[in-house]
Amino acid sequence: MSLQTVLTRRLGLAHPIIQAPLAGGGDTPELVAAVVEAGALGFIGAAYLTPAQIVEAARAVGARTKRPFGINLFAPLPAPEAPPDLRPALERVAPFYTELGLAPPEVPASPRGAFDEQFAAALASGASAFSFTFGMLPAGAREAVKARRMFLIGTATTVDEALALEKAGVDAIVTQGSEAGGHRGTFGGDFDAAMVGTMALVPQVVDAVGVPVIASGGIMDGRGIAAALALGASAVQMGTAFLTCNEAGVPDAYKDAILGAREHDTRMTRAFSGRPARGIINRFMVEVERAGVADTILPFPLQNALTRPIRNAAARQGRAEFLSLWAGQALRLARRQPAADLVARLAAEAEAAVARLAK
Ligand SMILES: Cc1cc2nc3c(=O)[nH]c(=O)nc-3n(C[C@H](O)[C@H](O)[C@H](O)COP(=O)(O)O)c2cc1C
Incomplete structure (x- = not known):
């Protein structure tokens, strides 16, 4: 029944x-x-x-x-309040653009x-x-x-x-x-x-x-x-x-990260989008949120636009360390099926x- x-x-x-x-x-x-x-x-x-x-x-x-x-x-949402100088935010993510073989980041377009x-x-x-x-x-x-x-x-x-x-x-x-x-x-x-x-x-x-x-x-x-x-x-x-x-349409590297993760492997982050979200801890999250530089994260959805080329390139290259690996805490219960x-x-x-x- x-x-x-x-x-x-x-x-x-x-x-x-x-x-x-x-x-x-x-x-x-x-x-x-x-x-x-x-x-x-x-x-x-x-x-x-x-x-x-x-x-x-x-x-x-x-x-x-x-x-x-x-x-x-x-x-x-109301239009985000971007800081007057966007350069620190761009400089913060520029090394990841370089590592993925991308041209340097540009000022993200204001949401339409x-x-x-x-x-x-x-x-x-x-x-x-x-x-x-x-x-x-x-x-x-x-x-x-x-x-x-x-x-x-x-x-x-x-x-x-x-x-x-x-x-x-x-x-x-x-x-x-x-x-x-x-x-x-x-x-x-x-x-x-x-x-x-x-x-x-x-x-x-x-x-x-x-x-x-x-x-x-x-x-x-x-x-x-x-x-x-x-x-x-x-x-x-x-x-x-x-x-x-x-x-599911996410890269295999993302599915593998979920299938290999444990209950304490996620945390809240603003690094990818500027809005708090729970995802599996990876290199991008840790480096962008390092003490002293976290205040260079732009408000949502500007940060999301700024990091999109990184996430797209990481998906193409199968590099989970640069993907936003959104996932909840009951990770050990995940199955491929x-x-x-x-x-x-x-x-x-x-x-x-x-x-x-x-x-
Ligand atoms: C990859 C991903 C994308 C999500 N996108 C949306 C969305 O577009 N709209 C929405 O209302 N919730 C979205 N959510 C949140 C879910 O509605 C839900 O709150 C969450 O997945 C529940 O926790 P669980 O992942 O532990 O099941 C998303 C969650 C994940 C993991």
Whole structure:
């Protein structure tokens, strides 16, 4: 008997499992389609895609499956305040450009504010769910999602953020615990203060809001899913577990780093993007954050633009020491396998864990 919740019934899912949006190339159409065909919900992380790429990614998923899928964007942020002199930031990363055989770094272009065009493409993508992180989706955009009858999901890292999202009318809330891989969704206060673990965060959010809660952060197997449901969550959202699937679009060097890493091998860093994110510790992180030079890191998304050529070249050259190896803390539970096998295994493990506890 598969585990059913208010969310699985509402979204027509066989399992209370969501594949996290994995902006940066992890969530290929092959991955998303395999996940939804296996009875879970898959997301396209569209934050770094152009409108044309969003249309193409959604078409590619739709060509592989008729089942519902989701799409995700970062909420629009105020323009970053760049320091008047960008030279120290450029000089800081220049040696990595040289080592990878790249021409010297250039001043990163100010973000174009492409949200409106991305959002229009996401609305027209055929996705049945829209999720967002990094902030609050503007009221007009929330209304547009609802008018399309798409299921609206926001991301919270504290109870206050969850309350703000509920008040704004979201249909469900992803609670992102501090174990989570990738960028923090924090928008209501201090990043450090909002580092609350999944085990502590989920029941406090469940008690505070009336909408379904989706637990996220450090969940990698059926035991974690059963635990999240016991805490009152209606589903889980998993990122790192899907990154080592055969269909995931990250370089093999990244998958190998996850498969070889241990629970204490990650930390929070601003080195790659300027916004706190959890990834496997590597040379780039350590050298950019060395005492005395860390203040040369530009604010998000300027640092992200500045380091993109490094990450792209490192991916081509298979050099994990220069990649942003976003990953959560439950690393030893990672497996290389087809996504359909992962979803089936997660569902069976979760059901077995619940049955074991019921005995
Ligand atoms: C490589 C990577 C990319 C991610 N990209 C996004 C994204 O685009 N949008 C989003 O809402 N969350 C994103 N996340 C965060 C996930 O939604 C989720 O919070 C996290 O993966 C949960 O922790 P876990 O990795 O331990 O499962 C990303 C996570 C990873 C590891």
